[in-house]
Amino acid sequence: MPSLAALVWFSLIALAPAGQVLEVAPLPRDGQVLVSFKLGDAFTEEVEAAVHSGLIVSFVYKVDLMRGSAVWFDRTIASAVVTATVRFDNLTRKYQITRMLDGRIERAETTASKELVREWLTADFERLPLFRSVALQPNSEYYVRVRAHTTPRNAAFLWPWDGHDVAALAKFTFLR
Numbered sequence: 206m207p208s209l210a211a212l213v214w215f216s217l218i219a220l221a222p223a224g225q226v227l228e229v230a231p232l233p234r235d236g237q238v239l240v241s242f243k244l245g246d247a248f249t250e251e252v253e254a255a256v257h258s259g260l261i262v263s264f265v266y267k268v269d270l271m272r273g274s275a276v277w278f279d280r281t282i283a284s285a286v287v288t289a290t291v292r293f294d295n296l297t298r299k300y301q302i303t304r305m306l307d308g309r310i311e312r313a314e315t316t317a318s319k320e321l322v323r324e325w326l327t328a329d330f331e332r333l334p335l336f337r338s339v340a341l342q343p344n345s346e347y348y349v350r351v352r353a354h355t356t357p358r359n360a361a362f363l364w365p366w367d368g369h370d371v372a373a374l375a376k377f378t379f380l381r
Contacts, residue, residue, distance in 0.1 A: 227373035231270075231349040238270055238336040242351050244327040244371060252355065256293050256300070256322070260357060263290040264326045267352045270336045272345065282347070285335040289326045302326075306335070343381035350374040 226246070232239040247264070256262050266287040271279045288305040302325045304312045316322065341347065352372040 227351055227353055227371045229349055229351050229373045229375040231347075231375055231377045232332065233341065233377060233379050236337070236339065237334050238339055238341075238347075238349065239332040240268055240330075240335050240349055240351075241332055242266065242268075242330045242373075244353055247327045247353075247355070247371070248323045253319075255357075256291055259293060259295060261290060261292045262326075263288050263356045265354055265356060266330070268335055269350045269352075270339065270347060271350060272347050282341075283336045283339055287330065287333065287335070289329075291322050291326060306333075341379040343379060346376060346378050348374045348376040 226244075228243045228245070230241040232241070244264070244266075252262060266289075268285045268287060269281050270283045271281050273279050286305075286307055288303075290303045290305070292301045293299075294301060299315050299317050300319075300322045302314050302316060302322060303310060304325070350372065351374070354370045
């Protein structure tokens, strides 16, 4: 008989949006962990329609650097939130795009290219220095977990926990 945890895990997999795959790649370098990630097929027709309606649409990525534990819960060493936002101006027919890291604006641009907007929201996350001056123990295994969701969210009912559209993790061993 399957355990309750296994049933919950398989039901979450079944509820994940089809085609949305989150790829994560951590790279430890010089006392920091660089993180790359990409969310495939997330710029759907519904998202595009919401953008063109004038809504501010955000893709929020919660990134955690964690160390596994055999005895207790995994330990979160550091966390960061990367937010990519787009707003379409119907008068100028241009997109205003913004990238924030932990609430601070890192970059802001204006563009007329829908392809650039798609990349900005889902794929333009290469070697981000999210975790600086992190004290990692040599020859230990760590992992980076990325959870992504969009806002605004349309929900017909409330979940009893903080739900995420897509989540992924990637393990790495810190070698010295």
